[in-house]
Amino acid sequence: MKKEIAITAFKCKKCGRIHYPYHDRCLGCKHREFDKIKPEGNAKLLTYTVIFNLPWGFDQRFLVIGVAEFENHVKAMGQIKADSVDQLKVGMTVIPSWEPVRVQYGEDVYGLKFEPVE
Amino acid sequence: MRDVAVIGAGMIPFGRRDEDTLMDMLSFASLKAMDDAGLGDKSVDAVYVGNMGAGMLQRQSAIASSLADRLNLLPAAADTVENGPASGGSAVKNGLLAVASGYYDYVLVVGGEKMREVTGWRATDFVATMTHPQAEYPYGITLPGMAGMFTRLYMEKYGVTREHLLAVSLKNQEMGALNPFAHVEMALDRDGIFDSPHAIVNNPVSADPLHLYDLCPVSDGAAAIVICPLDMAKKLSKPPVLIAGFGQATDTHTLQERDDPTDLKAVTLATQQAFERAKLKPSDISVAELHDAFTILEIAESEHVGFFKKGEGGKAAAAGKTRFGGQIPINVSGGLKARGHPVGATGVAQIVDITFQLRHELPKNRQVKNAQTGLTVNFGGFGNNVLAFVLKRVEQ
Numbered sequence: 064m065k066k067e068i069a070i071t072a073f074k075c076k077k078c079g080r081i082h083y084p085y086h087d088r089c090l091g092c093k094h095r096e097f098d099k100i101k102p103e104g105n106a107k108l109l110t111y112t113v114i115f116n117l118p119w120g121f122d123q124r125f126l127v128i129g130v131a132e133f134e135n136h137v138k139a140m141g142q143i144k145a146d147s148v149d150q151l152k153v154g155m156t157v158i159p160s161w162e163p164v165r166v167q168y169g170e171d172v173y174g175l176k177f178e179p180v181e
Numbered sequence: 182m183r184d185v186a187v188i189g190a191g192m193i194p195f196g197r198r199d200e201d202t203l204m205d206m207l208s209f210a211s212l213k214a215m216d217d218a219g220l221g222d223k224s225v226d227a228v229y230v231g232n233m234g235a236g237m238l239q240r241q242s243a244i245a246s247s248l249a250d251r252l253n254l255l256p257a258a259a260d261t262v263e264n265g266p267a268s269g270g271s272a273v274k275n276g277l278l279a280v281a282s283g284y285y286d287y288v289l290v291v292g293g294e295k296m297r298e299v300t301g302w303r304a305t306d307f308v309a310t311m312t313h314p315q316a317e318y319p320y321g322i323t324l325p326g327m328a329g330m331f332t333r334l335y336m337e338k339y340g341v342t343r344e345h346l347l348a349v350s351l352k353n354q355e356m357g358a359l360n361p362f363a364h365v366e367m368a369l370d371r372d373g374i375f376d377s378p379h380a381i382v383n384n385p386v387s388a389d390p391l392h393l394y395d396l397c398p399v400s401d402g403a404a405a406i407v408i409c410p411l412d413m414a415k416k417l418s419k420p421p422v423l424i425a426g427f428g429q430a431t432d433t434h435t436l437q438e439r440d441d442p443t444d445l446k447a448v449t450l451a452t453q454q455a456f457e458r459a460k461l462k463p464s465d466i467s468v469a470e471l472h473d474a475f476t477i478l479e480i481a482e483s484e485h486v487g488f489f490k491k492g493e494g495g496k497a498a499a500a501g502k503t504r505f506g507g508q509i510p511i512n513v514s515g516g517l518k519a520r521g522h523p524v525g526a527t528g529v530a531q532i533v534d535i536t537f538q539l540r541h542e543l544p545k546n547r548q549v550k551n552a553q554t555g556l557t558v559n560f561g562g563f564g565n566n567v568l569a570f571v572l573k574r575v576e577q
Binding site: 090110117118119120121126129130139141142165172175 | 300301302303305306309313315316317319320321322323325326329330331333334337385386387388389390391433434435436437438442
């Protein structure tokens with residue numbers, strides 16, 4: 064079963080600026096009250112890279128990672144389901160999902176994954 | 182506030198130093214700086230140690246106290262300063278403010294890191310701990326990965342090309358080959374890393390679109406300076422180097438929350454503060470050490486500090502304007518790219534390099550002719566905490 068994307072973003076009640084991750088004061092107007100919002104819809108790929116020198120904890124050859132903006136303007140980093148950057152282009156649509164992104168202490172750690180749309 | 186000058190500078194060769202502990206390296210660099218200052222058996226009032234990872238990499242904490250003991254600086258005040266890859270710059274700032282305020286007269290500032298004690302896997306993870314613990318780190322992002330994403334944005338917006346990045350890489354490796362303190366004393370051959378069919382093997386993609394030789398090495402090393410009030414420094418034999426201005430600024434932790442992720446606001450603000458305090462402008466600078474952990478950063482910083490307009494830094498590098506002998510020589514030491522980047526040491530090493538330049542002590546093939554002023558930029562996180570220093574030669 065598809066898991067819900069367990070990210071909460073925060074919309075400033077005063078100026079409307081959207082934050083992810085959380086801040087105690089708005090990055091725009093320093094207001095302290097926010098509405099919790101969930102990322103909505105598909106996302107647009109803003110930038111990406113493929114990393115070949117991985118950090119401890121990743122037992123694989125490479126990782127494709129990018130930042131994408133959801134339809135309601137929440138921006139977040141995630142792993143991209145691609146074998147090569149040749150499949151990717153800034154501005155393309157990606158479909159988000161909530162899946163294991165690494166294993167720590169024998170347990171799956173869940174996070175954002177983006178699947179490029181042809 | 183009192184004017185503050187560098188009166189002693191020293192560093193040890195960066196690289197893989199299996200034979201030395203972190204404390205050995207900090208101690209060796211400190212003694213060089215103290216001897217250079219002519220302190221003899223005298224002590225200092227305080228010591229500030231810039232270091233990012235002793236707790237994680239060496240399982241050692243409170244290293245400033247250990248260093249005070251090791252060097253018998255007792256009972257000097259001693260503090261460790263941790264600010265990621267800008268730890269060295271922050272340590273210099275703490276020393277500067279302590280002397281400028283009149284609280285201390287003689288202060289030792291040393292930065293050091295021993296990163297090769299662990300595997301590349303572990304070192305990469307250690308550096309990645311400065312990324313956001315929930316929004317970035319779990320995905321396996323690394324600092325080269327951040328730089329790769331930043332490079333892609335910079336290429337799209339400003340037309341930076343691989344040729345531009347290559348120009349920085351070749352220049353800094355060429356200068357590093359002349360620097361006995363450099364980690365990578367090896368000039369690169371353009372054909373071998375770019376043009377030939379073997380280039381993909383010699384210079385593979387590391388964090389697309391960045392290749393291996395766009396990245397600094399993982400290094401061990403330490404560097405140190407001794408500072409005191411300018412009035413006292415003028416009585417010494419070597420020309421004092423005035424810390425004419427410094428600035429520091431922060432930016433959002435994650436790149437995606439910046440209005441324009443290609444805008445390194447903290448670099449601009451820190452440098453503007455440093456220039457204002459020094460009453461100088463970018464065109465007054467004789468030589469600069471910029472934080473080129475990745476070739477793209479030298480290009481972007483050369484624009485953000487005001488040497489070139491936005492979008493012109495890559496072309497300027499390719500045209501040779503930032504070479505030794507060019508319009509504004511950048512990273513004559515070889516920079517982080519070739520001298521190396523023991524993270525806690527870098528901010529101090531940049532000041533040491535500029536001090537040597539402004540005292541006109543370097544060999545002809547690295548000494549910028551009649552250098553009077555220098556700029557350093559120490560870049561923490563991915564531009565979320567940046568320090569800039571403007572230094573000036575003082576004639577006695």
